[in-house]
Amino acid sequence: MKVLLEAKNVSKHFGGLKAVDNVDMVIYEGDIFGIIGPNGAGKTTFFNLCSGVFPVTGGEIYFNGENITNLRPDIIAKKGMARTFQNIKLFNYMSVLENIKIGFHIHSRTRMWDAILHTSVYKRDEKLAEEKGMEIIERVGLKDYKDILAGNLPYGMQRMVEIARALALDPKLLLLDEPAAGMNPNETMALMEFIKKLNHEGYTIAVIEHDMKFVMNTCNRIMVLNFGKKICEGDPEYVRSNKEVNEAYFGKGIVVQGGTM
Amino acid sequence: MNEIILKLKSIYDKYKIIIILAGSILLLLVPVIFPKSYIMGIICRILLYIILAGGLNVINGYSSQFCIGYAGFFCIGAYTEAILALRLKINFWLLLPIAGIVTAIAGLLICLPTLKLKGKYLALVTLGFSEIVRLIALNWSSLTGGPMGLKGIPVPKIFGIEFKNSLSYYYIFLFLVAIFLFVTRRVINSRIGRAWMSIREDEQAARSLGVDTSMYKALNFMYGAFWAGIAGAAYAPYTRYIDSTFFTLDEGFNILSMAIIGGMGTLIGPVAGSIVVNLLTELLRPISEYRLVAYAILIIAMMWLRPQGLFGASKSILAGKEIVKKARKAEKEAAA
Amino acid sequence: MEYLLNQIVNGISQGAIYALMAIGYSVVVGVTGLITFTHGEVIMIGAFASFYIFQYIGNNLILGIIASFIASWILGMFIYYVCYDRFFEAPSHISLICTIGASMLIRNLAQIYFGPNQKPMLNIIDNKVYRIGVLQVSLMQIVILITVVVLASILAFFINNTRWGIMLRAVSQDKKAAYLMGINVRKTAMIGNCIGCGLAGIAGLLISIYYQTLQATMGGSLGMKAFSSSVLGGLTDTRYSALGGLAIGLIENLGITISTASFRDIFAFGFLITVLIIRPEGFASRKGAKSQ
Structure with missing residues (x-):
């Protein structure tokens, strides 16, 4: 092992x-x-x-x-190494999907120029965040809640969103x-x-x-x-x-x- | 307020192309519609402050670092343009990015020591920085002309056209505002903008997700400073004369008022702020000494009633209150 | 050498005034838990209150001190209700912006009613100079030092030995725990804020006597220095903040020996930046400065 x-x-x-x-x-x-x-x-x-x-x-x-x-x-x-917190640390004012998109930060490499010129790197990153984000949301069973502000979800669901966000780091x-x-x-x-x-x-x-x-x-x-x-x-x-x-x-x-x- | 914004948004989405076309034609025709230089002067001011308040909004609104001495960056941009144009006769169009980059470097130097500290420290450090920049501009006579200022800054030219009054200079400002909004919009809607917003909402969580918060905060500050530099570089040849009295702390508060009143954390907020505050300035001209008093009362009123500002991001920590209360409630329920 | 020694004396007496401002600042920050931008304006109002007392009632230092204290206490109440009272629960940037608004409001109203120009402060202390060897110490400097030491001791006694003082300390350490112990947190926070402001007001009186001038816009750089001093002291520790004030006074006065007086503020600010780089938590290593 x-x-x-x-x-x-x-x-x-x-x-x-x-x-x-x-x-x-x-x-x-x-x-x-x-x-x-x-x-x-x-x-x-x-x-x-x-x-x-x-x-x-x-x-x-x-x-x-x-x-x-x-x-x-x-x-x-x-x-x-990804983690969740004892006192949930979600981005309360962002939707569930947006929360998870931030989890893809380390897997994307858009730079300032890519963002301004919408280069292929930018397009790839956005597609990845959007598609994989949805995939993870479906996996944790929060598909119906993807556009709800994370802070408005009940406690148990917030925990799941946090785990989903950590999973986005793969x-x-x-x-x-x-x-x-x-x-x-x-x-x-x-x-x-x-x-x-x-x-x-x-x-x-x-x-x-x-x-x-x-x-x-x-x-x-x-x-x-x-x-x-x-x-x-x-x-x-x-x-x-x-x-x-x-x-x-x-x-x-x-x-x-x-x-x- | 929120319903009105939503309604406007849906109308905009429906007729997007028509609105953008009609809008740009209208904007291009503004000097024909108002051929008076007095009115064009006000419109030019509004455009200039859209860049300034917008740039400040990138710092204060998107990453929640707090810059108050934004006038210091404005000052650096303006003096860089003026000195290089007068001494080395460098072309205005080249000087725009140069001034922007110089200012961005100044921004980096200022935020480096405060990166590891809470945002409030940065606030006071920028305040001091702004004052120091002004003092240097006032006292370093051999470079900046000291109290006499710099006179006769050459006007920009392109294809033989001279931009020497507010009617023609309008197009330079319009061009810059368009670029500013376009570029900033794209940056905000990318991974970089998301990283900034994650820092604003919860820095520790952002870090745990692999966001290099120090780097992104520095980048954010430099981006904001860059546009102050551009605005300064565009402003110097517009007035053709600058001295240190243009860049006092009050000027910084003036810009800050626009960002706060218009609303932070959205692109449209500072645009609205610049329009509202500049029109208010004109309205208050007979009692101009009460101008800043009025802004101050407006700022306090905003904080009491609508902390995110007129068109600010209502779905963000800037709006305060509601979700915080809800989260507390949820916590209590969970504990019980 | 002689010049240098005298600059040190000047630095200490000026630093003593900064120390008083910084003590006030750290009391305010400690008790409200929020950074304020109004401190400079409070200092300015304190100076003007005594100025008008001297002008219309008489040259009495004690009377001036009382007037400054009361005026800035009242201003402190105003600031408390505008900027803090309803925002303890809200994200801290909201009250921060409120203090910026309040500071703009007070400064610009002062500019309108007191006039924008510098005013000469009345000469209420004899211009006597004592010589000790090569040292020159003026009566004014002695009076300033004594005033600051006396006020700081009163505050220390108050904080350490009275019921209100203990409540203040409790609130500045942990609002929730203090609340659970039955302390009226809001009232205590208000009184703490007012005490801090009162001290700042007296510092304003002293600094305007020291420079023999006062002006409606004097608050800006003084507030900055008060902040810098208390950052050096770890923001909420009054004793170390006082030390920070002394340090800034000394640095400034030593700095202008190698350049001109117009660069005074640049030295103070440069010192702050240096300290923030080297030791961001200030002299006292307590939590607070570092971001969580």
Whole structure:
């Protein structure tokens, strides 16, 4: 199996707070990799480190064999890592289709002159954005909503638009930050199926989730974070039976903080 | 307001070719219809400010960087044209792009240090920059003529025709406005324009999609500055005399008022802004000292009632309010 | 050398005035969370208020200070209701444009009613000069320094030790949390804004005494300097903003030793740009300056 994303001893400190502390992680090609943990465990911070939103305090991150530590988010995106955000970051005032068209940014190379003179490059890019954009919209089942402003959609649909927009990048790795938050049970079920389907199509996916059931049913490998530290990594069965994980989620008789680490 | 705009749009779409043809013939005949140089003077001003407000709108309206000292770029363009025309006797038509490029480079130098900061910093830096440019124009007497200004700037010629009054100069301005609108429209409707708008709506999201935001912000700023340079280069031989008092901060606020009142984030907004504000200026001529007071009140009123301006992009973050509220509501529902 | 030393003294006293403006600016920005363009105009109104008091009532510095403070406090209320009150929820560029509008409005009305030309400020402090070795320190400079230090201490006491001060700090750190703690955020923001404006008004009085002139258009470059100073201080930290003001005063006065006085503003501005390149978060490394 080929290693797609590898984190080596990655740390992020905010002042005295160790939001992410010496985490090692490997995502293989073809994985649906779940990252779980209680609130404030540093999951989103870890994602932000991988996608370049924050610089790391220590450690290194390799993507597809390349060192991407502390690169800018847009460069990392160009290398083939797309993500969604926990607090949805859609272009609220643009239609669904326009949102997705922006996702094709890295696959087009129109320059100022091309745009002004409508050269063949421009025409190719616009055609690509329009056609592939529609294709993706159909795939996520939002065809009827393509001209509606993204900000006006209900929450669950906004999540889907964000995933669709990330898919427009045609990424090697898709990072989903709590994709099921704010969805009703039906939508969540559909999302789980969709993620599995994407995986079958060849996408590698990493997903942060609170919902144990969601992660256990979709992911083939899981990492558990607590207080910024990795406490467990393995397949769902292993994680389910792990004592530390159960303690982190449900507590134990006498809670001694840090005692289990 | 929004319904009226939609209605106008549908009419336009229906009779597109006829409207464009009739419109261009009408525009070409304007000097024949109004042979008075007073009226043509006003029309020339309107055209000049369409380029200026439009260029500013590309910066403020499309990428939501905030430039206030736009008069500084206007000043650089005008002085570049005047100095090169007087000293090196370079042809006007060549000087137009030269002035544009010089100004675009100045724009790049100004926005580079502020790229990583919030847009508001850029706002104040441009304000300072504009004032510095004016001070340099005022004090560097050997180059700019200092307080005496530059006189006798040669008028443009083409095929033996001299553009020496507002009746003939109208065609130069009209030509430039046409090019400006055509080019800007095409840029806005391309990947570049989409990248600018994505930065305006949510910079972090744009970055996560692979948009090199720093590069596109710089490009945006240079594009806006470029047109200020063109406008300046066209303006200097029109008045045939420039000095630093033409390019004060008030001039910058004047341009800004047009962009804000007409509406930002659309091509038509600054056109409307230039027409409305310049006509208002004529109306207020008897009490001209209240001119800027009136603009100020209009700006505040716009922000209170219609933040995107008369014809601004109502489907954008510029319009504020509505969607923000809706999104909050959705968030609350999701949390509950 | 002698000239240089005296320029340093001038720089410090001028810098002290900038510091006061910058303190006001960072209080305003902290409490409203929004950048303002009206600060220069507030400074100008403060100067004119004391000018008319001196002209019609008498040469009393304390009276002038009170007049400046009250006038700019009232102006601060006006600015608050026009530019901030209804826009806390809206995208921040809207209130930014509003402050630009308000600044245009105030400046142009001032130009109409106070006249566009420079006015000579009345000489309310004796022109005494003390010599300490080669140093020349004028009485005016001493008075300015004392005034600034006293006002800054009062503000520091107010912010750190009173109930209102704590509320102000809470609001400038986190509006939502302050609201949940039962603080009237709007009222507190207004009072904070007015305090910042009041300090700026007094700074306006001092600067017009220092230069012996005042003018309706003086606000533009002064507002710029107040902004620059507080950027140096990380925008919302009053202590570092004050340091930033001192730095700009010094740079300006040292700058004109190597060129002419007409390039004064160019030095201040060049310094700001340099700092923005090297250390965009200012002296104090707090969040705020960097874009998210």
